[in-house]
Amino acid sequence: MRNVVAAVALAALLAGCSSGGTSSAPGSSSGTTPTGTSAPGTSTPGSGSNAPSSPVQPPVSISQEPPVVPPNVTPVPKEKVDSTSLSDTFRTEAFVFNDGRDVEVFGVGGGCKEARAEVTAQSAEVVQVTLVTITKQPPGTICTQEIRQVPLTVHLDAPLGGRRLVLESREETG
Secondary structure, three states, X not given: OHHHHHHHHHXXXXXXXXXXXXXXXXXXXXXXXXXXXXXXXXXXXXXXXXXXXXXXOOOOXXXXXXXXXXXXXXXXXXXXXXXXXXXOOOOOOOEEEOOOOXXXXXXXXXXXXXXXXXXXXXXXXXXXXXXXXXXXXXXXXXXXXXXXXXXXEEEOOOOOOOOEEEEEEEEEEO
């Protein structure tokens, strides 16, 4: 009889997991993508009006160390990335692809935190990208405190080329 109860409980658990998301944890993405991230077809505020017509996928996989970088993606040289205002929580790598017009950077998310990247300035010498962490905690919910790196892609008006990339961060409550 105990085996029957365990089998029924296991079946109910598996059915709940495959039902499509009503059992996801607070703050988990459950298939949704925060605004301004590297989801297909998204653009970010301040990223210019020349959004790519094809979907933008995050090209670099950071699930492994060292990160897996596809052949059509180029790391931005460390000396061209100014991340002095970022805390140690953020990754300081950046990658360019799509003829240098798309830049992948890494924000911080997890629990009730979402991440977004914004191009906040572009000049002939510098491109400034702000990594935004948005805390969204609905009343009466408990958020886990895990932190994970989130790949974010921004689209530039012109290729990054030899310009310096300045990374900054900001926190918002949503």
